Amino acid sequence: MSNDISKTELLSSITTAIQRINLRKATILQRALDEGGPDLVIEVLDQIQDLRDARFELIQRDLDTNNDGYQALAAAAKREAEAIGEDIEELESVAKVLGTVAKVVNFLGRILIRFGI
Amino acid sequence: MFHSSLHLLGSRTVRGFTTLLLSLALGACVGMGSKTQSLAVGTAAAGVAATDAALASYNSVDPMLEQEWINAKTGDLLALPANAALEQRVLAGLASPSAAQEAQRARRKASLAARRKAARELQEAYRAFNRLGAGTFGSDTTAAFNEATEAVTSFADARGLPLGESQIPGIVGRALGEIISGLQARDIRRHNAVLAELSLQFQTLWNADLPALEAIVDGAYNMELAQSMAGLPNSAFDQAAVGKLVPEPVAGDLKLRLYRMRLLTAAAEQANAAKAPLRTTGKALGALQEAHVELAKERPSLADAIDAIDRVLELSKAAEEGTPE
Numbered sequence: 001m002s003n004d005i006s007k008t009e010l011l012s013s014i015t016t017a018i019q020r021i022n023l024r025k026a027t028i029l030q031r032a033l034d035e036g037g038p039d040l041v042i043e044v045l046d047q048i049q050d051l052r053d054a055r056f057e058l059i060q061r062d063l064d065t066n067n068d069g070y071q072a073l074a075a076a077a078k079r080e081a082e083a084i085g086e087d088i089e090e091l092e093s094v095a096k097v098l099g100t101v102a103k104v105v106n107f108l109g110r111i112l113i114r115f116g117i
Numbered sequence: 118m119f120h121s122s123l124h125l126l127g128s129r130t131v132r133g134f135t136t137l138l139l140s141l142a143l144g145a146c147v148g149m150g151s152k153t154q155s156l157a158v159g160t161a162a163a164g165v166a167a168t169d170a171a172l173a174s175y176n177s178v179d180p181m182l183e184q185e186w187i188n189a190k191t192g193d194l195l196a197l198p199a200n201a202a203l204e205q206r207v208l209a210g211l212a213s214p215s216a217a218q219e220a221q222r223a224r225r226k227a228s229l230a231a232r233r234k235a236a237r238e239l240q241e242a243y244r245a246f247n248r249l250g251a252g253t254f255g256s257d258t259t260a261a262f263n264e265a266t267e268a269v270t271s272f273a274d275a276r277g278l279p280l281g282e283s284q285i286p287g288i289v290g291r292a293l294g295e296i297i298s299g300l301q302a303r304d305i306r307r308h309n310a311v312l313a314e315l316s317l318q319f320q321t322l323w324n325a326d327l328p329a330l331e332a333i334v335d336g337a338y339n340m341e342l343a344q345s346m347a348g349l350p351n352s353a354f355d356q357a358a359v360g361k362l363v364p365e366p367v368a369g370d371l372k373l374r375l376y377r378m379r380l381l382t383a384a385a386e387q388a389n390a391a392k393a394p395l396r397t398t399g400k401a402l403g404a405l406q407e408a409h410v411e412l413a414k415e416r417p418s419l420a421d422a423i424d425a426i427d428r429v430l431e432l433s434k435a436a437e438e439g440t441p442e
Contacts, residue, residue: 022344025196062329077238084245095254
């Protein structure tokens with residue numbers, strides 16, 4: 001549980017860091033150009049991208065953790081749909097047999113009347 | 118004939134007949150089956166609606182990684198110092214997606230595909246549950262036996278026989294209808310329990326995903342472009358254009374401050390609006406649990422069950438439409 005909280009906090013911290021960097025990005029990149037030329041600007045942009053990738057990884061790992069759960073759920077739900085389908089078929093066959101019995105009784109009743117037995 | 122038919126039906130029907138005899142003996146109430154069926158159909162509809170809301174949420178999240186990337190790179194370009202060589206190098210890097218970016222896309226797609234598949238399979242189970250609840254398996258049986266009852270009763274009247282015996286086929290006819298209904302109700306309760314468990318698993322997974330899904334929304338709406346634009350120096354803005362967007366009678370520099378603030382506020386509002394359906398879907402899945410719990414009761418409360426089903430339908434609709442609850 002405490003692990004989850006720290007992961008959430010870490011994600012929040014990285015998001016806030018990226019937001020803050022972006023708010024000052026133009027200034028940061030201008031200083032990089034002034035002090036180190038285009039190569040330093042590219043390096044800074046790469047570092048910002050590394051931060052984004054770290055954020056992606058943190059989110060994606062959370063999603064990956066639950067992937068197995070979803071796969072198991074999909075398989076169980078599929079089995080359940082099939083099980084319900086089988087029970088519906090069984091109910092239909094029970095009703096069919098009982099319906100046949102009912103028709104025989106009906107037929108016998110009519111014979112009784114017709115022949116006045 | 119009757120005996121052999123019973124044999125064909127197997128132990129399930131024998132148990133059904135035992136139930137029938139007990140029911141006749143105890144004068145069990147007619148109509149319980151139809152109530153269970155109605156609630157099963159309602160719960161199935163709620164399950165379909167809640168999974169529809171989940172699928173709509175996954176669809177809305179799907180393009181967000183791409184959107185985040187576009188916003189990030191657009192923000193980088195906007196913030197670049199004026200330097201032709203630098204611009205060329207950055208633009209060259211954007212021409213084709215990197216291997217790392219492709220890998221990220223593939224991982225995100227796979228995650229969402231697993232979630233969609235689970236939601237679709239669960240929805241199919243609810244559709245099957247609807248067919249189970251809505252089926253009228255015993256109606257033909259009852260009709261045929263009613264005819265038999267009339268025929269034998271007419272005969273008994275004509276012959277002056279006591280009616281009690283001649284009513285037996287009718288009683289049996291209705292009772293056989295009750296057997297089917299009883300079996301159906303039993304199946305509904307059994308599958309309701311399984312679906313309750315499956316939808317609880319889905320809700321648990323949904324809630325576990327929620328922080329990640331909300332972070333994805335933040336990445337797309339409230340992290341890159343608005344912040345990069347708001348961080349541009351005053352010289353980067355067209356003061357006249359900003360003046361039109363900010364009508365307050367303040368000096369140009371202050372108009373720019375207000376404009377920056379509005380950019381950030383709008384981004385946060387967009388993110389919150391996109392997150393709301395995710396939370397609402399979670400609530401719909403919670404209300405779906407309540408519908409299952411009610412249906413599982415020996416004597417379910419129609420009012421409570423309908424209330425839970427209605428809430429699922431309303432929350433799911435709000436989530437799909439992205440409107441407030």
